[in-house]
Amino acid sequence: MTRHLLRQYTAALGALALAAAGAVCIWRGQLGPAAMAGLTVLCLTDIALRAGRRHQRLLEEHEWARRRGAGENPxxxxxxCLLASSSRGRAHSHRCTAPPLHRTDKE
Incomplete structure (x- = not known):
């Protein structure tokens, strides 16, 4: 289990618990706490989705490295790499899977 998967499960469980708490608040007529619980559910859901994507990427990177180590040319x-996606290809991380000739950061 990676830390990203643990974060995903924790955030999803927290979102589920807060959604239930928000429903109880609405049932009791407490709209202020219900609105805060709803906003927190949205934030925790976003955290869970991002952590799930990072976990999937980590698994793909490990599989790519395993295949590369076995002599294949994947x-x-x-x-x-995640840095290239956020910098529009201008910078690459040390875990980049592209060959150095295709990079635009002039390493």
């Missing part, structure tokens, strides 16, 4: 992942 195609680069898309995006080649």
């Amino acid at each position: 195609a680069p992942l898309w995006p080649c």
Whole structure:
């Protein structure tokens, strides 16, 4: 279990618990706490989704590295690294899967 998967499960469980608490608040007529619980559910759901994507990416990177270590020549992942996706290809991380010739950061 990766830390991202643990974060995903924790955030999802927290969102579920707060959704139940928000429903109870609405049932009792307490709209202020219900609105805060709803906003927190949205934030925790976003955290869970992002952690799930990071976990999946980590698994793909490990599989890519395993295949590379076994002597295969796997195609680069898309995006080649998370830093490249956020910098529009201008910078690459040390875990980048693209060959150095295809990078635009002039390493």
